[in-house]
Amino acid sequence: IVLLKGKTAVISGGAGARGIGFATAKTFAAQGARVAILDLDAAGAAKAAAELGPEHVGIGCDVTDKADCARAIGEVLAATGQIDILINNAGITQAIKVWDIDPESWARIQDVNLKGVLYLSQAVMPHMRERKAGAIACMSSVSAQRGGGILGGAHYSAAKAGVLGLAKAMARELGADGIRVNCVTPGLIQTDINAGKISDDARVKILENIPLNRLGVPQDVANIFLFLASDLSAYVTGAVIDVNGGMLIH
Ligand code: NAD
Numbered sequence: 125i126v127l128l129k130g131k132t133a134v135i136s137g138g139a140g141a142r143g144i145g146f147a148t149a150k151t152f153a154a155q156g157a158r159v160a161i162l163d164l165d166a167a168g169a170a171k172a173a174a175e176l177g178p179e180h181v182g183i184g185c186d187v188t189d190k191a192d193c194a195r196a197i198g199e200v201l202a203a204t205g206q207i208d209i210l211i212n213n214a215g216i217t218q219a220i221k222v223w224d225i226d227p228e229s230w231a232r233i234q235d236v237n238l239k240g241v242l243y244l245s246q247a248v249m250p251h252m253r254e255r256k257a258g259a260i261a262c263m264s265s266v267s268a269q270r271g272g273g274i275l276g277g278a279h280y281s282a283a284k285a286g287v288l289g290l291a292k293a294m295a296r297e298l299g300a301d302g303i304r305v306n307c308v309t310p311g312l313i314q315t316d317i318n319a320g321k322i323s324d325d326a327r328v329k330i331l332e333n334i335p336l337n338r339l340g341v342p343q344d345v346a347n348i349f350l351f352l353a354s355d356l357s358a359y360v361t362g363a364v365i366d367v368n369g370g371m372l373i374h
Contacts, residue, residue, distance in 0.1 A: 127354040129156035132204045134197070136187055136244055137214030137263075139168030143315050144263070145213040146172050147342030148349045152209075153180060155350060160200040160207075162187070162244070163214070187214050187240030190247075197247040206255070209353040210248050212241040212262040212287075217317055222278040230279050237283035241290055245305075249298070258303035261352040262291045266311045266368045274330070275318050284309075288364060295362035304361040306352045311368025313340035335370030 133152045138145030138161035149159045149172065159180045163169040166184025173182030181203050185196035200207060215237045218229055241262050252258030267276045268284035276284075288307055295305040312318065312330060322330070331337055345367050351357050352365070366372065 126156040127350060127356065128152055128209070131156070131208040131353075132158045132160065132200075132206050133209035133211065133353060134160045134162060134200055134207055134244075134248065135211040135213055136162045136185070136240070137164075139163035139165040139172050139182070140316055141172070142319075142342070143317075144310070144313060144342045144345045145211070147346040148211055148213065149173075149176060149180075151343070151346040151350050152353065153177065155354070157209070157353075158204055160204065162196050162200075185244075187212075187244050188235040190243045193240075193243040193247040197244070197251075201251060207248050207251055208258060210245060210258070210260045211349055211353065212244055212260065213349075214240055214244075215263055215284075215317075217276040217280045219275050219321070220277045225277060225279050229277075233277070233279040234283050234286070237280065238286040238290065241287055245294060249303075252303050253298070253301045256302040258298075258301075259353050259357075260291075260294065260298075260303065260305045261349050262287050262305070262307045264288050264291075264307045264309045264364065266309050266366070266372050269309055269366075269374070270372050274312055275321060292362045299361055304352075304357070306357070306360060306362065307364045308345060308348050308352070309364055309366050309368065310345050311340055311366075311371040313342060313345055313367075315342060333371055334368075335373075338369065340367060340369060 162185035169182030265284040
């Protein structure tokens, strides 16, 4: 069965060929969706969309800028006429100790990972509320649940924990309009965000604590986003789905 036939999906942070966002875009396109990739890297977004096929669009967007989110969503609507799905995937991390977090680092990590989820969600709300339909899925992290401890700092854990609260509150407020909001909390997924940052020794130690005995790949997360974006999850809202190989069982 094709799960997203006739649907249009906006995916933030989908420019990187080895990232979770692009894997999600590819998966959605294969399931019949028309995809709009939004990324700070405008050229990368356009290239990624072109790789998926001519009906897909790639648009530059800084999710930390509310006006830019509104502009980008306006461009998507002008091109596609509808948005059924929003995947808030854009994010950045920084591996520093809590005592080294300065105001600029704190602001940058909160802005992209947390404020960006609010602004891009707000940008699709008028359209989704008018149509009384929509599925929004947000990228959190196991770091939010266990307090970091792999690569991100405390400011990253705080931002990703904030995403859980924001998404649950949005789920509560938007349910009456037929809009579902859910989160994923991935463990360690092999992408550019951590490439080259894990030594062989560290990898062995990490694997000791992963019952499924492997690191995650972008497709593992893309498959869960597919579930949350499709009607298979029609009665699921405010949920958090772990995608961590059992690294955290709770
Ligand atoms: P990635 O670096 O490939 O993807 C992040 C994307 O976000 C990049 O394309 C980047 O250009 C984009 N981006 C950054 N700032 C932006 C901004 N201001 N506006 C718009 N786009 C912006 O890495 P990834 O691992 O695929 O990360 C995707 C998401 O998954 C992130 O939110 C990350 O925190 C989260 N995550 C990753 C892991 C992991 O182990 N890889 C685990 C848990 C959560």
